[in-house]
Amino acid sequence: MKAVVLRHGDLVVTDIPEPPLGPGQLLVQPLAVGICGSDLSARQHTGEFLAAHREAGVDGALFDSGRDVVFGHELTGRVVRVGVGVTDFHPGQNLVILPMVIGTDGVMHTLGYANDYPGGLAERIVVQAYGHLPIPDSVSPYLAAVTEPMATGLNAVLRSGIQAGAAAVVTGCGPVGLGAVVDLAYRGIHPIIASDPSAQRREIAKAYGADIVVDPAQQDPLTVYRDQTATARELFVFEASAASGLLDRLMAAVPPFTRILVVGAGMTRESIRTVTGVLKNVSIEFVGGPGKNEDRYIALDQMFAHLVEGRFDPAAMVTGYAGLDSVAEVFDALRPRNAAAIEHVKILVRPDVTQRGIVPNSL
Numbered sequence: 001m002k003a004v005v006l007r008h009g010d011l012v013v014t015d016i017p018e019p020p021l022g023p024g025q026l027l028v029q030p031l032a033v034g035i036c037g038s039d040l041s042a043r044q045h046t047g048e049f050l051a052a053h054r055e056a057g058v059d060g061a062l063f064d065s066g067r068d069v070v071f072g073h074e075l076t077g078r079v080v081r082v083g084v085g086v087t088d089f090h091p092g093q094n095l096v097i098l099p100m101v102i103g104t105d106g107v108m109h110t111l112g113y114a115n116d117y118p119g120g121l122a123e124r125i126v127v128q129a130y131g132h133l134p135i136p137d138s139v140s141p142y143l144a145a146v147t148e149p150m151a152t153g154l155n156a157v158l159r160s161g162i163q164a165g166a167a168a169v170v171t172g173c174g175p176v177g178l179g180a181v182v183d184l185a186y187r188g189i190h191p192i193i194a195s196d197p198s199a200q201r202r203e204i205a206k207a208y209g210a211d212i213v214v215d216p217a218q219q220d221p222l223t224v225y226r227d228q229t230a231t232a233r234e235l236f237v238f239e240a241s242a243a244s245g246l247l248d249r250l251m252a253a254v255p256p257f258t259r260i261l262v263v264g265a266g267m268t269r270e271s272i273r274t275v276t277g278v279l280k281n282v283s284i285e286f287v288g289g290p291g292k293n294e295d296r297y298i299a300l301d302q303m304f305a306h307l308v309e310g311r312f313d314p315a316a317m318v319t320g321y322a323g324l325d326s327v328a329e330v331f332d333a334l335r336p337r338n339a340a341a342i343e344h345v346k347i348l349v350r351p352d353v354t355q356r357g358i359v360p361n362s363l
Helices: 037-044 046-056 143-160 175-186 199-207 221-228 246-253 274-280 298-308 324-334
Strands: 002-007 010-015 025-034 074-082 094-096 100-102 108-110 125-128 167-171 192-195 212-214 235-239 259-262 283-286 318-322 346-349
Touching (some): 002 324, 037 046, 074 143, 094 143, 143 175, 143 235, 143 259, 143 346, 167 175, 167 221, 175 192, 175 199, 175 235, 175 298, 192 199, 199 212, 212 221, 235 246, 318 324, 324 346
Parallel strands (some): 100 125, 167 235, 235 259, 259 283, 318 346
Antiparallel strands (some): 002 010, 025 125, 025 346, 074 094, 100 108
């Protein structure tokens, strides 16, 4: 089957074997696949990506960089076949995929970061028959692929425990930051101040419920917050940009007792002046993933509910589509040298697209 592999830093279109279907698993045809910031970093900073996962003990996302690996963990797909013992899913069903598979080694692997289990940038994948969300006919099975990355931002909102009466600053308006904006707006938080160097991303953040959007190259969002709040209120900062050095600058700029939720996954080490945080009673919490709560991924479920109920328009953030032959162009477009010049938010890779290059989201 056709797939795009990472091979010594290059993205190569090639043929690979179809993965075998085991008991309790689903064979799935990917419909639409998002490229995560983690994918961009895993290609650009492979050593740091793997070192961080080793340090965190996240063995399920470790891969051998000397072997081919197929990215793709943000996806929707159509069930082709079900394995022995599967009763909750059936062939032909369209799903938002929970990208997990138990390997023959007994380890739960994250799809897209496992050499032996291809991610969504392939024509077929195998996943465990667990946690996937059936897509109703009222929702595009392609646009629904934004659910997983946005759920990460929503998870930060859940973890914050923010209540009406507080204020929020969101730094970085990619899919993760936008997920935070959508859920903050749903919860009635005001003001929501969203910051991003991309004019297009700021515009989408405004459409998704941000009260004020700023270009951090022109305005400090914390200065805007102080100008907009006549009375003191609890402030929550959702750091979704992973911009180098930003965490230290935020600690110096936020008012006392601010809570900072770090959800942007930077690959390089950061330096902060801890005494500043102590003196100001600033709290920093790190958040990742779709929010597992007992036996459910609660943030994934809630983000999908926002999508199904029409609380935001996913088409606004899907700025293009591309076929498997154009994946390298997608990676380059999502991480330009000048962040202010980025023209895209989420480009979805669709194996059914045969046109070369990145095409408009009118498909």
